[in-house]
Amino acid sequence: MTRPLWAPWRLEYIQSADEQPGCVFCLAQAGDDEEQLVVRRCEAAFALLNRFPYASGHLLVAPYRHVGTYGELTDAEALEVHHLGQQGLAALAEIYAPQGYNLGWNLGRVAGAGIVDHVHLHVVPRWEGDTNFMPVVGDARVIVQSLEALYELLTARWRG
Numbered sequence: 001m002t003r004p005l006w007a008p009w010r011l012e013y014i015q016s017a018d019e020q021p022g023c024v025f026c027l028a029q030a031g032d033d034e035e036q037l038v039v040r041r042c043e044a045a046f047a048l049l050n051r052f053p054y055a056s057g058h059l060l061v062a063p064y065r066h067v068g069t070y071g072e073l074t075d076a077e078a079l080e081v082h083h084l085g086q087q088g089l090a091a092l093a094e095i096y097a098p099q100g101y102n103l104g105w106n107l108g109r110v111a112g113a114g115i116v117d118h119v120h121l122h123v124v125p126r127w128e129g130d131t132n133f134m135p136v137v138g139d140a141r142v143i144v145q146s147l148e149a150l151y152e153l154l155t156a157r158w159r160g
């Protein structure tokens, strides 16, 4: 196990995860983009900033449809989720110039998924000297930039 970090947003997440009246991805897509940190919408999928990030610039990409298994994604959804992942990498590269990335799916609670019934792709920027992937998905990092500031930068670049 990694050392616990001071990460109040994770605590808030843990406290609120089971109290949410609905699915956060379904709520996000139905809500206001800026409020919900939605940076990009396409036809079958959308991308948003993770409100409880493991690293600065941590993005989530999900289909609009509330589906819980990877295999249930249609071809169009699977393609668009990955296209959004590519676009997210490009936007993050311009803003942060990370040295690497992890792209991944946490399928099932045991694999680290906080939300198990609406599949989503994690896009996590990485830098030399940060933790490796497993601690990243299992713990939290100190975030240096506010979500609001990053949201402005990302939407400006990504939406062009």
Ligand SMILES: [Zn+2]
Pocket (backbone or CB within 6 Å): 023, 024, 025, 026, 027, 065, 066, 067, 117, 118
């Ligand atoms: Zn949902």
